[in-house]
Amino acid sequence: MRLVGKFFGASPFKLLVEHTREVHECVKLVRPLTDALMARDYDKIEALHHEMSRLEHEADLTKAEIRDNMSKMFLLSVGRYQLDQFLSLQDNVADAAEDYAVVLLLRKTEVPPELNEDFVAFVSQIVLVSEHLLSLSEELSLLEETAFTGAEAKRVLDSIDNIGAEEWKADKLQRKFARGFYKMEDQLEPITIYFLDKYCHTLSEIANTAEKAAKFLRQLIVKR
Amino acid sequence: MVFLLGVIAIGLYMAWNIGANDVANAMGTSVGSKSLTFRQAVVLAAIFEFAGAVLVGTHVSETVRKGIVDPMHFVDNPQLLVVGMFAALLASALWLNVATFFGQPVSTTHSIVGSICGMGIIAGGAVKWHMLGNIMASWLISPVASGVMAFLMFRFITRRIFAVAEPGRAVEKHAPYFVVLVAFILTLSLIYKGLKNLHLYCPLHTAIIIAVAISAVAGGVAYLLFKRIANHTPKPILEDELAYVASHFKYLQIVTACYVAFAHGANDVANAVGPVAAVTEVYRTGEVTMEVAVPMWILLMGGVGIVFGLATFGRRVMETIGKRITEITPSRGFSAEISAATAVLVCSKCGLPVSTTHALVGAVIGVGLARGIAGLRIKTVRQILTSWIVTVPITAGLTMLIFAVAKWFVLRG
Numbered sequence: 001m002r003l004v005g006k007f008f009g010a011s012p013f014k015l016l017v018e019h020t021r022e023v024h025e026c027v028k029l030v031r032p033l034t035d036a037l038m039a040r041d042y043d044k045i046e047a048l049h050h051e052m053s054r055l056e057h058e059a060d061l062t063k064a065e066i067r068d069n070m071s072k073m074f075l076l077s078v079g080r081y082q083l084d085q086f087l088s089l090q091d092n093v094a095d096a097a098e099d100y101a102v103v104l105l106l107r108k109t110e111v112p113p114e115l116n117e118d119f120v121a122f123v124s125q126i127v128l129v130s131e132h133l134l135s136l137s138e139e140l141s142l143l144e145e146t147a148f149t150g151a152e153a154k155r156v157l158d159s160i161d162n163i164g165a166e167e168w169k170a171d172k173l174q175r176k177f178a179r180g181f182y183k184m185e186d187q188l189e190p191i192t193i194y195f196l197d198k199y200c201h202t203l204s205e206i207a208n209t210a211e212k213a214a215k216f217l218r219q220l221i222v223k224r
Numbered sequence: 225m226v227f228l229l230g231v232i233a234i235g236l237y238m239a240w241n242i243g244a245n246d247v248a249n250a251m252g253t254s255v256g257s258k259s260l261t262f263r264q265a266v267v268l269a270a271i272f273e274f275a276g277a278v279l280v281g282t283h284v285s286e287t288v289r290k291g292i293v294d295p296m297h298f299v300d301n302p303q304l305l306v307v308g309m310f311a312a313l314l315a316s317a318l319w320l321n322v323a324t325f326f327g328q329p330v331s332t333t334h335s336i337v338g339s340i341c342g343m344g345i346i347a348g349g350a351v352k353w354h355m356l357g358n359i360m361a362s363w364l365i366s367p368v369a370s371g372v373m374a375f376l377m378f379r380f381i382t383r384r385i386f387a388v389a390e391p392g393r394a395v396e397k398h399a400p401y402f403v404v405l406v407a408f409i410l411t412l413s414l415i416y417k418g419l420k421n422l423h424l425y426c427p428l429h430t431a432i433i434i435a436v437a438i439s440a441v442a443g444g445v446a447y448l449l450f451k452r453i454a455n456h457t458p459k460p461i462l463e464d465e466l467a468y469v470a471s472h473f474k475y476l477q478i479v480t481a482c483y484v485a486f487a488h489g490a491n492d493v494a495n496a497v498g499p500v501a502a503v504t505e506v507y508r509t510g511e512v513t514m515e516v517a518v519p520m521w522i523l524l525m526g527g528v529g530i531v532f533g534l535a536t537f538g539r540r541v542m543e544t545i546g547k548r549i550t551e552i553t554p555s556r557g558f559s560a561e562i563s564a565a566t567a568v569l570v571c572s573k574c575g576l577p578v579s580t581t582h583a584l585v586g587a588v589i590g591v592g593l594a595r596g597i598a599g600l601r602i603k604t605v606r607q608i609l610t611s612w613i614v615t616v617p618i619t620a621g622l623t624m625l626i627f628a629v630a631k632w633f634v635l636r637g
Contacts, residue, residue, distance in 0.1 A: 007588065007605075008552060011598035073599035075592040145466050145553060147378075147595045149387035152462050224595050 009073035012083065013140045015066045020137035022059040023090050026052055026097040027130035027206060033104055034123045038116055042108055049101040056094045063091055077144065082219040089213035093130065096205040103202055109195040112188065115180045122173040122203065129166045129207040133214055136160060140220075148221050156221060160214045167211040174200050227303075227310045227630075231503045234313040239496035239529025241320055242332050244537030246492060247273060247530065249581060250484035253557045255542045259474040262539055265481075269538075270531040272482045276489025276572075277527040278520070279414055283575040284491050285518040287355070288498025291575065292340045295502060297350035302506040307630050308347050308623075309499035312339035315622035316495070319615065329608050331579035334363070334615040336495040342620030346627050362576040363612075366567045367586025374563035374590030381555055382594065385469060392465050395472045396454055400447040402476055406483050406562060407442035411435040413490075413569050450475070473554030480561035487568040488580045489530065495577065497526035552588075556596045560587035582612070 029052050036044040066087060070080065111119060139156050146152055181188065181196050188196075251265040260268070289295075298305035316335040323330035337359060344351035385394040416431035426434070450472065459465045501518040552560075564583040571578045585608060591597055 007585070007600060008597060009599035009601045013598070070599075072602055074602050074605070075589065075597070076599045077592070077595040077597060142462055142466070144598065146386040146391075147382045149382055150391070151389055 010069060011141070011144060012066055012070055012076075013144055015062060015069070016083075016087070016140060017137050019059055019062040019066065019087065020090060020134050022055060022062055023094040023097075024130050024134045026055045026059065026094040027127055027210075029055070030097055030100055030203070030206070031123055031127055033101055034119065037104055037109070038111055038113075038119070040108070040110065045101075045104050049098075049105050052098050052101045056098050059091065059094050063087055077148070077224065078220045079223045082216050082223060086213055086216040086220060089209055089216060090133075092209045093133075093206055093213060096202060096209055099205065100199070100202040103195070103198050107191075107195055109192055111196070112181065112184060114184070115177060118173070118177040118180050122170065122177045122200075125166070125170040125173050126203050126207050129163060129170055129210050132159075132163050132166055133210045136163070136214060136217055143221060153221055157218060160218045163211055163214040167207045170204065170207040174204055227306045228503060228507055231306065231310045231313055231500055234310070234317050235496050235500040236525070236529045238313065238317055238320075238332065238336075239493070239526045240533035240537075241317070242492050242496060243273070243530035243533025243535075245324070245533075245541060246332065246488060246580060247485060247534045248538050248541035249584060250481050250488060250561070251538075252542045253552060253554075253561075254474070254478050254481045257474055257477070257554060257557075259478055259554075260481075262542060265542065266531075266535050266538065268478070268482050269485045269534050272485035273489035273493075273530050273534070274527040276486035276491075277493035277530065278523045280486075280490035280569070280572055281493040281497075281523050281526070282518050284494035284572050284577045285498045285501060285523065287359075287575040287577060288336060288340065288494040289502045289505075289518060291355050292337060292352060292359070293344035293347070294350045294352055297347065303634070304347060304631075306503050306506055307634060308343040308627055309340075309503050311623045311627035311630055312336065312343045313499050314626050315339045315342065315619050319619050319622060323611065329581070329604070329611050331581060331611065331615060332492055332495045333577045333579045334612065335619045336498070337577060338616035338619035339623040340499070341616065342623030343627060345620065346624040359576055362571055362574075362578050363582065366571050366576075366578040367582045367589075369570075369586075370563045370567035370583040371586035371590030371593075373566060374559050374587035375594050376590075377563055378556065378559040378591045378594040378596045381559060382596075385555075390465075392459065392468045395469045396450065399450050399472050399476060400443045402558070402562070403446035403479055404439045404443035406479055406565075407439035408435050409566055409569065410483065410486065411438045413573055417573065446479075470554050473558050476558045477554050477561065480558050480565060483565040484561050484568075484580070484584075487565040487572060489527065490572040491568050491578060491580060493523060493526040493530065496529060497522045500525075552597065556588075556591050559591050559596065560584060563587040563590065582608070 029048055033045060033048050033052075036042075036048060067084070070076070070083065076083070136156060136159055139152070139159075142152055143156060178197070178200055181193060185193060247269050251260070251269050254260040255262055255265050293308075295305060298308075313336075316332070316339045319335050320330055320332060337356075341351055341356060381398075385391050385398060388394050412431055412435040415426050415434055416428060417426075453471070453475070455468075459468065497518070501522050504519070504522065561584070564580065564587040567583045567586075568578055568580050585605075588597065588600070592600060
């Protein structure tokens, strides 16, 4: 019986890392988008949004492939529900990044130059949270080899807690930025304030979703 | 006379088939992970399959020869037994070919047992139903037992090697003991109630003492050999540490591949030569007897057939396996193989014909339950289950058909 070749299913983790990478590519575009906004280069924003759409679509294809493979297997080494949720949330991260690009596209809003520094700090932190998620995802194949035990597992679990801390930092930076433009509210048009608020909201969404994804990563590791 | 030649020919063909397809399962993982060259794998498999067949193969061969169908039923009509065994072998061989042609998994053991059952039924109710019940129970129990052992073994490896601070040092410590375990079980199976053909007799306590002694020696040798590849400085990068652990398990997997080959030879050689033994006995004495054990030359012939099959056709099968083998890392392969081999060997000693492949499947599932594998393909498992259910009725029916046709020819001529 020529069994061994057809018996095993391909590990979902390689593709999973691939997906995380593609999602992170989307999130990375947030920084150049913000720079373009502050430089008032609205053509660049259009181009970047186009790029973002393309990347988000790639991520969707990978997600579909992972789901397809998973449906053909049983006796997975991780919980099927947890894996699915992780995948969904990661997908939402990419969606949130795209939302940010869309909001930027809607209106030629002018960010008050005094707030540039705070704005950039906030955006950089968001990208950092996503980077964190990517590095966690990359550890998964190693964890698979050790059957999700040992020092490595503990390290990754601690790392997941760190994402929570990074996300909290992002929240703080968001509040600092928001307080900044609310302080100037008499000098700004209401519509500008409205859009600055939208920027805050969509950017925070990226980090929040990334953190939620990380929580499911914890479940992936701990449960089967 | 025609039927005698036919039986020997098909018996050899079955042995060849077993060598070509089944043995690759045991050796394929080592060839795939490049711990053995194809030539080395063939030599090792040859030695151990042969050894298993000749040294421990009698028990199961006896069962296939006279344990499923009562030969005494044919005392008045020995020709019928010959024709019956011919039909059984032919039906099995045909089913094997058909199933393989359609890419379906198939068990040589289930085929031959089903065939002989069919023969017994059509020859007038000579089936020993009690024994058949035992055999079918073992078909259920052996994969389960194999799975439990594999689960425990892999859990042990996870807890004591992967989970500790220095997996490299842990694997160095444990590797020789794994070799001791294999050597102990192998030696015990050889000595205790074994070697009938060499007329050695050994009571249990003596057998255990000898087994302990020999396995201790084996462990010592293993320890020295491992020391030569030992090169352990705690590596900061986990990948390197895990690669070091994997390299140890690759060598251990060579040991278990040989172990599986031995157990497989012991159990499956009967599928080819059991019927042959029944038939040659008739031709030699002109009558049916219960007493004589399966003669050595028949076991040798079976062993040769298996080795020949492996050497000629096994390369292609192993290459195919080697390409797809990335999903099972050495530690998992080791756990699965040591458990399956043990289950099959124990069943062989009890004279129960079981499917080595199903034992391996059970073992892999056991490892999977311990989170050792990414996942198993549903489709393949479904195929295996179907094959399990379907093989016995089909081979039994096919045998009855062939028997009826052959009988008609004999009566006519």
